[in-house]
């Protein structure tokens with residue numbers, strides 16, 4: 086039987102403007118090149134899983150959109166990547182989620198999300214996700230849908246025998262009850278600091294093993310700390326691996342973390358060992374930052390398999 090990966094999360098239409106520098110509070114900056122791209126952390130992860138895994142892995146997306154043209158565009162983008170969107174339902178009470186994104190010349194960004202229909206993915210409806218999760222090896226989560234829904238859906242995924250991967254983004258503190266439902270927690274440095282209640286700042290490579298261990302002691306079975314150009318660090322309590330990053334010229338870092346998670350889930354669902362899976366995810370994320378846009382930047386399987394040349 087084909088392995089299945091299911092993603093529960095957000096779909097947003099991204100409105101992207103390139104700027105020379107990110108605006109400070111009260112500042113107006115003149116931007117360049119306005120573009121719209123399909124995005125949303127959940128949909129980006131599903132798109133990455135679809136582009137990298139389909140047709141040998143079944144990928145399903147669970148989420149909410151509004152009754153508008155953005156919804157059609159977002160579903161079409163996922164379908165084109167081979168993702169089953171039959172669990173993406175429309176709600177009349179809210180428009181499709183959107184994100185306003187500024188990208189500066191070195192590729193760093195600022196993002197504001199108006200969640201809209203994503204907020205309608207309600208905890209009492211979680212039982213209806215059971216069929217989407219049935220037979221899934223991995224179910225992926227992020228935090229752009231209501232937290233009680235995420236927690237209830239994590240429980241359901243475990244009941245269905247799936248492994249759970251949580252990307253704790255956008256960054257926020259989480260309860261130990263929720264974190265105990267996670268098999269693989271994948272924070273970046275900022276998210277790790279916020280989860281641990283530390284001051285947010287750049288994390289030195291020497292400090293990473295301690296951070297990963299502290300995060301694991303909060304409940305998840307394993308932690309993959311995403312370190313940007315430094316790659317990632319894995320800790321499951323027995324094995325610790327630093328998988329180095331790939332040097333590339335950054336154009337836009339939007340969705341690099343989402344691409345990493347989708348790729349990681351595919352590699353693991355295919356049965357790759359953790360070291361190979363981390364390298365595969367680092368490659369996919371590195372390629373994605375060389376291009377503008379969220380789903381538009383996610384590489385194909387052939388590109389990742391051939392990278393870095």
Ligand code: RIB
Pocket residue numbers: 095097098099123124125126129183184196198229339340341343379
């Ligand atoms: O992680 C990147 C994503 O964050 C964007 O696509 C945007 O929609 C926001 O959800």
